[in-house]
Amino acid sequence: MESTFKDLRGGASVLDMDPKHTVGGGVEDVYGEDRATEDQLVTPWTISIASGYSLLRNPNHNKGLAFTEKERDAHYLRGLLPPVVLKQELQERKLMDNIRQYQVPLQKYMALMDLEERNERLFYKLLIDNVEELLPVVYTPTVGEACQKYGSIFKRPQGLYISLKEKGKILEVLKNWPVRTIQVIVVTDGERILGLGDLGCQGMGIPVGKLALYTALGGVRPSACLPVTIDVGTNNEQLLNDEFYIGLRQKRATGKEYADLLHEFMTAVKQNYGEKVLVQILQTIMLFDLLAKYGTTHLVFNDDIQGTAAVVLAGVVAALKLIGGTLAEHKFLFLGAGEAGTGIAELIALEMSKQTKAPLEETRKKIWLVDSKGLIVSSRKNSLQHFKQPWAHEHEPVKNLLDAVKAIKPTVLIGSSGVGQTFTKEVIEAMASFNEKPLIMALSNPTSQSECTAEEAYTWSQGRTIFASGSPFDPVECNGKIFVPGQSNNAYIFPGLGLGLVISGAIRVHDEMLLAASEALAGQVTKEYFEKGLIYPPFSNIRKISAHIAANVAAKAYELGVATRLPRPENLMKYAESCMYTPNYRNFR
The missing domain is CATH 3.40.50.10380 (Malic enzyme, N-terminal domain)
Incomplete structure (x- = not known):
């Protein structure tokens, strides 16, 4: 075969593959050609790609100066590259x-x-x-x-x-x-x-x-x-x-x-x-x-609603280790009652319902929302959009966020308003006045739209706030201590969720899968991170985190009967890791 390809000057060249991966090797790809990997894919044919000048302009296969001497000769690259060979x-x-x-x-x-x-x-x-x-x-x-x-x-x-x-x-x-x-x-x-x-x-x-x-x-x-x-x-x-x-x-x-x-x-x-x-x-x-x-x-x-909801729920669940109590013992107040805000609220209520076995209608009552017209209360119900109506609880009208904070006395304040600088000094101070460790999450993106900065949250609460935001903020020094703000970024969730759906061959997304993803993420926050006040693990570990999320989501897909990739792998964590694309260069022959 090799001599055949050497005769095709300027034509096709092939990726180096183990003989057992080819048709002649007789090894069957158990999970089908659409499994989530490329590097471990058992391929029943040889992949053909361009050679020479065309190869250098093919982003899928170009390695630049990393082409070896042997590869340069085999694929007509001599003279098309400077003489040096560099490792990736x-x-x-x-x-x-x-x-x-x-x-x-x-x-x-x-x-x-x-x-x-x-x-x-x-x-x-x-x-x-x-x-x-x-x-x-x-x-x-x-x-x-x-x-x-x-x-x-x-x-x-x-x-x-x-x-x-x-x-x-x-x-x-x-x-x-x-x-x-x-x-x-x-x-x-x-x-x-x-x-x-x-x-x-x-x-x-x-x-x-x-x-x-x-x-x-x-x-x-x-x-x-x-x-x-x-x-x-x-x-x-x-x-x-x-x-x-x-x-x-x-x-x-x-x-x-x-x-x-x-x-x-x-x-x-x-x-x-x-x-x-x-x-x-x-x-x-x-x-x-x-x-x-x-x-x-x-x-x-949708990751803006469902992915954000899962990552916020994971942050809240992890934060319980720092602020104490169970999920159902806390009271939540949202600024912003659009699709994102109500989506987060619904997933928190679902998890609360799952933990306490209480009806969803009851757990929703622990969660209050403020929109542009003030606190969402039952007297406004007829004028509300359908997705806001479940959050219209019995209470007298309250016109602004500060008064809502004072009236509801939440332990958790979440911003999904898309409007910057709305968590004012008075709002943060009010949260700190009746909470030893208030949990404040300013989720709106980009940075200019964040409800408050990390520095404002820590400074106005004398360093007592547990803080996370949608956009990244630098560490803050307050009262002689360094605080590292968490980033409640849906990038924690959707890549691992997607991988879990792919490796299980799922055909539908269920709320239970989002809860499974959320639980997997919260479980990756170790004691070492809690000691630094963090409620999310560092992104440097994200591939391992995604594999855990994928395994949890896939397990839930099999449990719910919506997975089509059979038989189910024995160890879903190992299988998820084996299916992950790796960007290391491949050898050509």
């Missing part, structure tokens, strides 16, 4: 040195995106090995600025753009994507990007960023991930008047026109990729309706 580790060091030279986060983002377009494995190697440093660059908060300026920095399309122009042809469009086996799709319509509002077609930066994390943090192979933007227009006048805007120049379609396009997309996805493809739908004004509509027919999930 040295390439990584050089690139991290280069990235650290940039002072502007958006420049770091662009440098990383350029690297992904040149050398995919090196990009993921950097991201995995330097996750705490690079996560804020490829994800929140920098990705928000990247979306705002996406038209100006756009170089090469990443993912699929499906607009109203493709109505009636979406299945054909999906077939234009070169990879047939897709396991995870992240789709946005650009209507609600972080706390930045309607960014239309430029919201593509979010699916691209989230899928990079599915691979780096959760181990789903990059080729199995597909970012999609559904472009139905935008109501952002600034973008409509921007000469560099890359989307449809029209007002956002709504109602039947919008619903029909999305239904065609969801139908085409199932037809093209099957029952087991995970579709993560990003924030849109119709999100609750979409999850309700497709939750019974597709494997659908």
